[in-house]
Amino acid sequence: MNQISQTLDDLVSRFSAAVSAASDERELDAARVAFLGRSGEITVIRRGIGALPSAERPTAGKIINDVVATMEEQLIREAQRIQLRAFDAELATSIDVTFPAPASRLGTLHPIRTMTSTICTYFERLGFAVVLGPEIEPDYYTFDALNIPADHPAREGFDSFFITDSLLLRPHTSPMQIRTMEQHQPPIAILAPGTCYRRDAVDARHLFQFHQVEGLLVAEGIHMGHLKGVLTGLCRELFGPQQNVRFRPSFFPFTEPSAEVDTTCPKCKGETTTCNMCGGSGWIELGGAGMVHPNVLREMKYDTDVVSGWAFGFGIERLALTRYEIDDIRRFYENDPDFSRQLR
Numbered sequence: 001m002n003q004i005s006q007t008l009d010d011l012v013s014r015f016s017a018a019v020s021a022a023s024d025e026r027e028l029d030a031a032r033v034a035f036l037g038r039s040g041e042i043t044v045i046r047r048g049i050g051a052l053p054s055a056e057r058p059t060a061g062k063i064i065n066d067v068v069a070t071m072e073e074q075l076i077r078e079a080q081r082i083q084l085r086a087f088d089a090e091l092a093t094s095i096d097v098t099f100p101a102p103a104s105r106l107g108t109l110h111p112i113r114t115m116t117s118t119i120c121t122y123f124e125r126l127g128f129a130v131v132l133g134p135e136i137e138p139d140y141y142t143f144d145a146l147n148i149p150a151d152h153p154a155r156e157g158f159d160s161f162f163i164t165d166s167l168l169l170r171p172h173t174s175p176m177q178i179r180t181m182e183q184h185q186p187p188i189a190i191l192a193p194g195t196c197y198r199r200d201a202v203d204a205r206h207l208f209q210f211h212q213v214e215g216l217l218v219a220e221g222i223h224m225g226h227l228k229g230v231l232t233g234l235c236r237e238l239f240g241p242q243q244n245v246r247f248r249p250s251f252f253p254f255t256e257p258s259a260e261v262d263t264t265c266p267k268c269k270g271e272t273t274t275c276n277m278c279g280g281s282g283w284i285e286l287g288g289a290g291m292v293h294p295n296v297l298r299e300m301k302y303d304t305d306v307v308s309g310w311a312f313g314f315g316i317e318r319l320a321l322t323r324y325e326i327d328d329i330r331r332f333y334e335n336d337p338d339f340s341r342q343l344r
């Protein structure tokens with residue numbers, strides 16, 4: 001009996017060392033099979049009970065059963081230890097859903113949108129109404145009513161994207177002048193921003209789709225001085241308090257007299273001849289303007305002896321290029337959020 005106890009003590013300590021050294025379930029199971037399996041060491045000892053005197057057999061059987069119970073308890077503890085360690089390892093390599101998320105990157109308004117709303121705000125302060133209209137227009141609103149009859153050579157520069165024989169993507173926002181004057185009697189003061197389409201080849205200064213803003217003021221006694229004052233105020237709003245405006249004689253079918261509008265180069269203020277923004281001229285071209293042609297007012301049944309008006313049309317991209325000192329118009333449409341963020 002003493003010999004069995006000694007053998008068991010030795011066996012238990014070897015079993016204990018083996019299972020506590022097991023690093024995974026496979027090693028743990030190998031230890032279980034070696035000691036407790038069908039041909040395991042305990043089984044061999046248990047079979048030896050039959051050789052003992054019959055009086056000793058029950059005691060020996062009980063001792064062996066107690067040892068087996070202790071070993072099985074240790075197996076359960078070691079199995080839990082191995083499972084816990086596997087769980088910890090998995091946790092270390094997986095995503096911690098309780099970890100605070102990084103701050104999200106807020107978007108910004110597109111620079112064209114910012115520029116448009118700045119212009120709208122300025123004109124709304126002056127009492128102008130902002131009007132929006134369709135991007136597909138009949139040729140009557142696009143050309144005929146604006147003193148560009150079918151055989152007029154000026155029409156060719158605009159007739160870009162016809163959808164039917166008489167419907168086209170608007171090449172300017174001027175149809176909104178006609179739509180407004182059809183509906184209302186003077187005084188009229190509107191601003192019409194929106195998308196326009198022309199068949200320009202795309203390069204650093206041109207796009208086939210762009211944004212324009214037009215202003216129209218029709219009332220009694222309106223003259224070019226009012227136009228120059230309003231546009232000077234706009235340029236000072238957009239580019240700084242030192243801005244001035246100059247008119248250069250030009251031609252548009254829908255205005256008479258007509259002018260190209262320039263503003264002081266906001267980069268060099270006309271003080272250097274090597275400025276890359278204005279080419280050293282000191283002036284930046286903004287767009288066209290002039291007094292509304294009497295033919296246009298008469299088409300609207302307005303009395304041209306009583307009312308007069310002016311109109312202007314500027315490209316919003318061009319204003320944004322100047323304001324943000326950007327050298328390529330295509331940058332506005334590359335969908336680069338870092339670009340827009342810089343221009344807030």
Ligand SMILES: [Zn+2]
Pocket residue numbers: 265266267268269270275276277278279280281282283
């Ligand atoms: Zn300059």
